[in-house]
Amino acid sequence: xxxxxxxxxxxxxxxxxxxxxxxxxxxxxxxxxxxxxxxxxxxxxxxxxxxxxxxxxxxxxxxxxxxxxxxxxxxxxxxxxxxxxxxxxxxxxxxxxxxxxxxxxxxxxxxxxxxxxxxxxxxxxxxxxxxxxxxxxxxxxxxxxxxxxxxxxxxxxxxxxxxxxxxxxxxxxxxxxxxxxxxxxxxxxxxxxxxxxxxxxxxxxxxxxxxxxxxxxxxxxxxxxxxxxxxxxxxxxxxxxxxxxxxxxxxxxxxxxxxxxxxxxxxxxxxxxxxxxxxxxxxxxxxxxxxxxxxxxxxxxxxxxxxxxxxxxxxxxxxxxxxxxxxxxxxxxxxxxxxxxxxxxxxxxxxxxxxxxxxxxxxxxxxxxxxxxxxxxxxxxxxxxxxxxxxxxxxxxxxxxxxxxxxxxxxxxxxxxxxxxxxxxxxxxxxxxxxxxxxxxx
Numbered sequence: 001x002x003x004x005x006x007x008x009x010x011x012x013x014x015x016x017x018x019x020x021x022x023x024x025x026x027x028x029x030x031x032x033x034x035x036x037x038x039x040x041x042x043x044x045x046x047x048x049x050x051x052x053x054x055x056x057x058x059x060x061x062x063x064x065x066x067x068x069x070x071x072x073x074x075x076x077x078x079x080x081x082x083x084x085x086x087x088x089x090x091x092x093x094x095x096x097x098x099x100x101x102x103x104x105x106x107x108x109x110x111x112x113x114x115x116x117x118x119x120x121x122x123x124x125x126x127x128x129x130x131x132x133x134x135x136x137x138x139x140x141x142x143x144x145x146x147x148x149x150x151x152x153x154x155x156x157x158x159x160x161x162x163x164x165x166x167x168x169x170x171x172x173x174x175x176x177x178x179x180x181x182x183x184x185x186x187x188x189x190x191x192x193x194x195x196x197x198x199x200x201x202x203x204x205x206x207x208x209x210x211x212x213x214x215x216x217x218x219x220x221x222x223x224x225x226x227x228x229x230x231x232x233x234x235x236x237x238x239x240x241x242x243x244x245x246x247x248x249x250x251x252x253x254x255x256x257x258x259x260x261x262x263x264x265x266x267x268x269x270x271x272x273x274x275x276x277x278x279x280x281x282x283x284x285x286x287x288x289x290x291x292x293x294x295x296x297x298x299x300x301x302x303x304x305x306x307x308x309x310x311x312x313x314x315x316x317x318x319x320x321x322x323x324x325x326x327x328x329x330x331x332x333x334x335x336x337x338x339x340x341x342x343x344x345x346x347x348x349x350x351x352x353x354x355x356x357x358x359x360x361x362x363x364x365x366x367x368x369x370x371x372x373x374x375x376x377x378x379x380x381x382x383x384x385x386x387x388x389x390x391x392x393x394x395x396x397x398x399x400x401x402x403x404x405x406x407x408x409x410x411x412x413x414x415x416x417x418x419x420x421x422x423x424x425x426x427x428x429x430x431x432x433x434x435x436x437x438x439x440x441x442x
Contacts, residue, residue, distance in 0.1 A: 011118045011174040011223060051090055053097035060105035061272055062098035066091060070116030070148045086113065088120035091152075092127055099134050106136040108272060109156055115147025118172055118223055125230045128155040140271040141165045141262065146250055147172075150261070151227055154234040159262040160271040167256040170231060170246040172223045174216060180207035235260060254368040258348035265368070350374040351381075358385040 056063045068084030078085045098104045109128070131137050132155075139145075139156035146169035153159055161167060183190050183205035190205030201212045228246050232239040237260055245259060256262045348368045355364040358381050367377040 011172055011220065051087070051093050053094055054090070055094045055098065057101075057103060058272060060103065062094075062101065062104040062107045063272070064091060064094045064098065064107060064109050066109055066111045066113055066149060066152060068113055070113055070121065070152075072117065072120030085116075088124045092124055095124075095127055095131055099131055104135065106138070107131065109137070109139040109153060110142065110268070111139055111145045111149050111153045112142040113146070113149035114144055115149050115151075115169065118148065121148045121151050122226055122230065125152055125155050125234075128152060129230075129234060132157055138271065140268055141167060141253075142268060151230055154231045154261075156234070158264075160264050160266050161253040161256065161262050162267060163253050163265050165253045165256075166250040167253060167261050168245065168250040169248055170224075170227060170242065171248040172220055172227060173248075174220060176202045176208055176213075176216070177204070178208040179204050254348065254364065254366075255352065257344060257368060258352040258364070260349075264344045347374050351377045354378055354381050358382065360385050 055065070066086050068086055069078070070086050070088060072088050074085045074087045074090075095107070098107050128137060137156045138158045138160070139153040141150075141153060141159060141161035143162065143164060144166050145153050145159075145161065146166060150168055150170065180190070188205060190203065192200040192203050192206045194200045197209075198212055198215055200206065201208060201216075224246060228239055228242045231237070232242045235242070241260075245261070251259060251261065253262060253265045257265060351367050351374055352361075352364045354374070354377065355361050355367070360381055363381055363384060367380065372380070
């Protein structure tokens with residue numbers, strides 16, 4: 001009962017399943033409290049512990065962890081129970097230290113958290129956003145960045161997540177138990193002597209009125225609006241668009257890219273180094289020895305000389321920190337640059353829309369993760385839809401059924417254009433007529 005009371009004292013920005021698991025773990029505290037000696041030693045250690053900067057620096061990047069339950073201050077017994085948690089006060093100390101450290105060129109928030117209490121989160125979110133004016137701030141979501149964790153991650157300039165990450169859960173909630181009927185059935189009458197109609201709300205056995213619920217709903221709505229406003233600010237999105245996503249649900253990374261909640265899918269080492277090509281299996285697992293710097297994946301590859309080595313300089317890497325080509329050092333030959341975060345969002349959004357309009361939404365996540373262009377994705381979606389009978393065009397796979405085989409070339413071209421124009425707009429936007437024609441001619 002002690003732990004359930006403690007949980008009801010807070011308003012939570014935390015994914016529900018993880019909050020329920022936390023409540024179960026905290027229920028074990030009653031057993032721990034019976035060990036008086038252990039409790040005394042743990043409490044003393046907690047009292048003596050002073051918060052100080054605690055983060056790694058790898059290649060000039062300060063890696064600041066945000067893991068487990070997010071709380072303003074982590075109680076000593078969380079460690080005793082083996083519950084991973086992060087204090088917003090500790091993150092703020094780490095952030096300030098990283099900003100003041102000349103060895104730190106940029107900051108990476110490494111997030112793996114279901115969220116936590118609202119207390120302390122808005123202030124930390126403001127601090128993260130303000131830090132962008134002093135040093136580049138990025139976030140990496142590893143497997144889970146929900147609720148308060150996403151609230152914080154959204155304030156970074158760029159968010160990367162691994163492919164299986166769950167992202168979002170925008171919203172807040174609180175829980176009250178009306179135990180008045182149970183008390184009545186036990187023959188107990190609970191009397192609360194209060195100075196106002198809302199004082200003492202939620203006292204076990206006292207009835208919770210509709211007016212009291214309405215007041216709590218106002219508070220929850222205001223906090224949710226603060227959450228939405230922060231995400232809109234950090235992501236550069238319209239608040240109305242974020243509000244439509246504030247349903248409390250999470251999305252897998254591929255869908256989160258299309259919705260604008262994150263920028264790209266990649267591994268931790270790529271996020272750390274600034275590389276944007278797809279991560280290796282090792283990186284996808286986030287394997288990175290503590291404090292060890294990692295060179296970019298292409299650092300050891302030999303530079304390719306220009307076609308005329310006598311008159312041209314060899315290619316040089318001349319990229320700015322944001323990945324764009326420097327105007328002063330142009331490559332001797334054309335190179336392929338990694339897509340920008342906005343390009344990735346547009347690609348993902350186009351694929352999701354094409355797949356949805358073609359009646360094949362299940363294809364979107366795989367195609368986004370695969371990294372194919374919207375044009376290539378459009379071809380694959382079109383073929384899959386035709387194979388499944390969701391769109392017209394049996395001739396895609398059976399030339400013998402193609403009426404063009406019995407028409408002259410001009411008539412066939414016109415008919416093909418009409419067929420192309422009859423496809424959903426999202427398909428046509430991601431697939432040019434020439435590409436559609438080429439696929440039909442196969």
